[in-house]
Each structure stands twice: as C-alpha cells, then as structure tokens.
Amino acid sequence: MVNKTHTAVIAAHADGRVLSETWDLVAFALQLNGGRPENIEILVLGDNIDRLAEEIAGKSGIDVRAIFCTGLTGYSSEVYLSVLARELEKQADLAYVCAPHNSQGMDYAPALAARFGAACISGVNGIFLEEGTFFFQKDIYGGKIKANMVSHTATTVLTIQSGVFKLDPERQASPGGVVRTDARFAIDRTRFLGVRKGGGDCAGIAEARVVVAAGRGIGELENMEIIHRLAELFPKSAVAGTRIVCDQGWLPYNRQVGVTGMTVAPDLYVACGISGASQHVMGMRGAGFVVAINTDRQAAMFNEADICIVEDITTFIPLLLEIYQQQYNDNAVPQAPGNDTSGG
Ligand SMILES: Cc1cc2nc3c(=O)[nH]c(=O)nc-3n(C[C@H](O)[C@H](O)[C@H](O)COP(=O)(O)OP(=O)(O)OC[C@H]3O[C@@H](n4cnc5c(N)ncnc54)[C@H](O)[C@@H]3O)c2cc1C
Structure with a gap:
C-alpha cells in the first residue's frame, strides 16, 4: 500500500476575492504537515482565477493548481464535486482533503468523501497528534463537548471551522508555483438562480x-x-x-x-x-x-x-x-x- 502523505486544500473564494477561510485552511494544512509546505497543494476552481491563484501561491508559499472552469459563474455543487473528484483521483498518495466549513464546503465535502470511500470529519476546530495518530476535534451537543475523532480510511475529507487556525502574519515564505489546467464540466441537474443579498445595512x-x-x-x-x-x-x-x-x-x-x-x-x-x-x-x-x-x-x-x-x-x-x-x-x-x- 502507498504511504499517503499528500494534503489537498480547496480554496474558498467569491466575487473575485479570496475568502479568509482559505488562509485558515492553509494554516491548518501546515499544522497537519509539521509546518512544511511540501506535500500540500491548493486547488482553486472557477472562471477567471488567474489573479486569485497567484495571490494564494504568493501569500501561502504553497503550490497552487488553478483549475479553469470557463463559463462557471458562482458556486455549483455539481461542478465542484465532479471536477474535484476527477482532479483528486490523479493523486495516488492523497491523505487529506481540507475544505472550508462554510455553506460550500459543507455541501461538497461529504459527497466527495462518499466518492472516495473516505471518512468525512466536519467542523474540525482542533487537532493533536498522539502516538503517531492525528486526533481531529469538533464540537458536539451544541458545543458543550469536544469530540476527538480518528479516521481509519486511507483518505480523509475534513471541513475546517474558520477563525480557529491562523496563518502567522510574520511567516516568511517564498511564493508557491501555479499550475494551470482546464476542466470540462456539465451542469445537468441544477440551475444557478443567483445570490440574493440580505437587505438593510449591516x-x-x-x-x-x-x-x-x-x-x-x-x-x-x-x-x-x-x-x-x-x-x-x-x-x-x-x-x-x-x-x-x-x-x-x-x-x-x-x-x-x-x-x-x-x-x-x-x-x-x-x-x-x-x-x-x-x-x-x-x-x-x-x-x-x-x-x-x-x-x-x-x-x-x-x-x-x-x-x-x-x-x-x-x-x-x-x-x-x-x-x-x-x-x-x-x-x-x-x-x-x-x-x-x-x-x-
Ligand atoms: C446550518 C446551520 C447554520 C446555523 N447558523 C447559525 C448562525 O449563523 N448564527 C447562530 O447564532 N446560530 C446558527 N445556527 C443555530 C445554532 O446551531 C444554535 O441553535 C443557535 O446559535 C443557538 O442560539 P442561542 O444561543 O440564542 O439559543 P440556545 O442554544 O437556546 O441558548 C440559550 C442560552 O441562554 C441561556 N439562558 C436562558 N435563560 C437565561 C437567562 N435568563 N439569563 C442568562 N442566560 C440564559 C441558556 O442557558 C442557554 O445557554 C445554525 C444552525 C445550523 C444547523
């Protein structure tokens, strides 16, 4: 059996901006990997993502795979699931997939785990290593209890709570590389109706x-x-x-x-x-x-x-x-x- 070491981070972005969840995911992935950027790759999906990919590679110091889905406007669970599954299948030593614990990550991560026959641990807000085994912590019973979860599958899909893991602002990293690839996709079962912003001044x-x-x-x-x-x-x-x-x-x-x-x-x-x-x-x-x-x-x-x-x-x-x-x-x-x- 291949010793799995690769961690894939799925970047979160919206309206042409990198969302803060992406940096939290990077911080988490680095912690998982002993602070080293090797064996981590960040996947960015979407149309027109050149600038985003460069920004993420520059700030994180981690290699980025920019997956161009030309014509994809906004988030689509169908596209994320099919494109990510296809891209991640290429990675034989895939140990962890880290997705944001937001409305998008919570949507595609369990489906992705099902595709891979992988465990899915959602809402992770802590991590510790004991005798060579990673324990992932999450809140249960409305946050009254912290559960320590261990995965027994070769690949594990995790959704990470935002605001818990923070990238060190003092961290010096030379920029990661950007690899560009085009993805074919079809949207058969869903229709994107648009985003309706909440009214009023917040x-x-x-x-x-x-x-x-x-x-x-x-x-x-x-x-x-x-x-x-x-x-x-x-x-x-x-x-x-x-x-x-x-x-x-x-x-x-x-x-x-x-x-x-x-x-x-x-x-x-x-x-x-x-x-x-x-x-x-x-x-x-x-x-x-x-x-x-x-x-x-x-x-x-x-x-x-x-x-x-x-x-x-x-x-x-x-x-x-x-x-x-x-x-x-x-x-x-x-x-x-x-x-x-x-x-x-
Ligand atoms: C997908 C999803 C998304 C969600 N998004 C959000 C979100 O964005 N924001 C959010 O807030 N929630 C969200 N929720 C809901 C969340 O899970 C909780 O149900 C909610 O936050 C609980 O609100 P609460 O603390 O007001 O109520 P409760 O959980 O009912 O807590 C009330 C608290 O008040 C205390 N209390 C009672 N009487 C008094 C008193 N007289 N004096 C002092 N203390 C008293 C009680 O001990 C208790 O701790 C989401 C849930 C789901 C499933």
Whole structure:
C-alpha cells in the first residue's frame, strides 16, 4: 500500500476575492504537515482565477493548481464535486482533503468523501497528534463537548471551522508555483438562480468596536431593550444576536452573527444568554475580549469567554445599568458617541 502523505486544500473564494477561510485552511494544512509546505497543494476552481491563484501561491508559499472552469459563474455543487473528484483521483498518495466549513464546503465535502470511500470529519476546530495518530476535534451537543475523532480510511475529507487556525502574519515564505489546467464540466441537474443579498445595512456590527449580542436566553422581545441600553453605554457599539433571536424576529437577519450570518471582530463581545453553538461562535472568534453572561455554568459560550458571569441576564443587566446610571449621576460621565444599536 502507498504511504499517503499528500494534503489537498480547496480554496474558498467569491466575487473575485479570496475568502479568509482559505488562509485558515492553509494554516491548518501546515499544522497537519509539521509546518512544511511540501506535500500540500491548493486547488482553486472557477472562471477567471488567474489573479486569485497567484495571490494564494504568493501569500501561502504553497503550490497552487488553478483549475479553469470557463463559463462557471458562482458556486455549483455539481461542478465542484465532479471536477474535484476527477482532479483528486490523479493523486495516488492523497491523505487529506481540507475544505472550508462554510455553506460550500459543507455541501461538497461529504459527497466527495462518499466518492472516495473516505471518512468525512466536519467542523474540525482542533487537532493533536498522539502516538503517531492525528486526533481531529469538533464540537458536539451544541458545543458543550469536544469530540476527538480518528479516521481509519486511507483518505480523509475534513471541513475546517474558520477563525480557529491562523496563518502567522510574520511567516516568511517564498511564493508557491501555479499550475494551470482546464476542466470540462456539465451542469445537468441544477440551475444557478443567483445570490440574493440580505437587505438593510449591516455595516454597523461589522465595524463596531463593541458588540452586545443577545441569545434566546433573553426570553422575549421586551427584554431586547436592556440589550440596547447596555450597548449604548459603549462608544462605537452595536447590537447583534444569534440565529434563534433573528428567527424570532427580535432582530433583523442582518444582525445575525455566525456561519450563516456576519463575521465580527470587535474589541469587546458581550454574549448575553447565548449557549455558544459552534455555528454562532464561528462568527465571533475574532473578538478581542469576550464577556459571557449565562445561567448555565456549563454553557459552551464560557469556553470562548475571558470573563464568565453565571447570572440571569434579566436581573444582572438591569442591575449593571442601574449602577452605571448612579455613577453617571454622581460623576456626570459624558454620553458615549457614535453608537449603532438600532438593529436596522
Ligand atoms: C446550518 C446551520 C447554520 C446555523 N447558523 C447559525 C448562525 O449563523 N448564527 C447562530 O447564532 N446560530 C446558527 N445556527 C443555530 C445554532 O446551531 C444554535 O441553535 C443557535 O446559535 C443557538 O442560539 P442561542 O444561543 O440564542 O439559543 P440556545 O442554544 O437556546 O441558548 C440559550 C442560552 O441562554 C441561556 N439562558 C436562558 N435563560 C437565561 C437567562 N435568563 N439569563 C442568562 N442566560 C440564559 C441558556 O442557558 C442557554 O445557554 C445554525 C444552525 C445550523 C444547523
């Protein structure tokens, strides 16, 4: 049997831009390969990908296979699956395929694994080596437990959570080479209808220095008021929420943080009544300092937090606001300018 050593990374891009997931995948693949770029190859698929391929090879220091799918506009699961399967089959020593844990990667990775008879471990957010065996970690039970997964197949397909593995900004690497190839493809079973962007202005939470985020623990719409009032205490702040909060209609969807919402990286993230499901956490991992308030001391959100407050938000936040107001009255603290807590 061939000793499999090759790692393929599937680049993520959209609208002519390399998505940050690509750099996270590169960081992960390097970790998997002991920091060495040899035996790693990055595959970029699409139309007009010359510039993207050069950028990826330049920044990663890893060889890139640019697979031109002329006329392919946007993402197609059919094309990704058939083209990737054909390209990867050429690699006899293929050990790992690393795909982003986003809507695209989650779509094609399991199908690709099925094609190869490979194991598929999705949502990987940790890795360690023990006695020559790689253990891949992922969150289960809404993030309360970390599962250590081992693959027993020769090839393993992994989807990697974004924001966990980071490329060292100081890393010096000479650019990788770019190999260009043309792919034939047919789209028989699906039709691309287009991408509909969510309406409204979500720039507020993307640019805010402080994000106060509400989860289902807020209980009811009326309690959103204390979240807005808490946010107003900070300059350049904004209110955000979990998907549940947006599904309830307590905030518009352009305020949702997470894998299917916005990615935010404020200096301070205050998570109020949020369980810490991986789909939410993926959107706020870049936050500088995290405060979590939750009644459940086992809440997974506490694993992400610098300060953990085990309290009921509906009593704790009003108390905090009251104390602040008292101090404000005593010291006449000036009003914080530049907030965007409107939720619209
Ligand atoms: C494909 C997919 C994509 C998804 N995308 C996203 C996404 O982009 N963003 C996202 O947020 N979610 C997303 N989800 C949903 C995600 O899995 C979770 O269901 C969601 O994040 C949970 O929201 P929550 O923390 O508000 O609610 P819950 O998980 O119900 O947690 C509520 C928390 O509040 C605490 N609590 C209750 N009462 C109080 C109180 N009075 N005071 C303090 N704490 C209290 C509880 O202990 C609990 O921890 C996605 C799911 C899937 C399957």
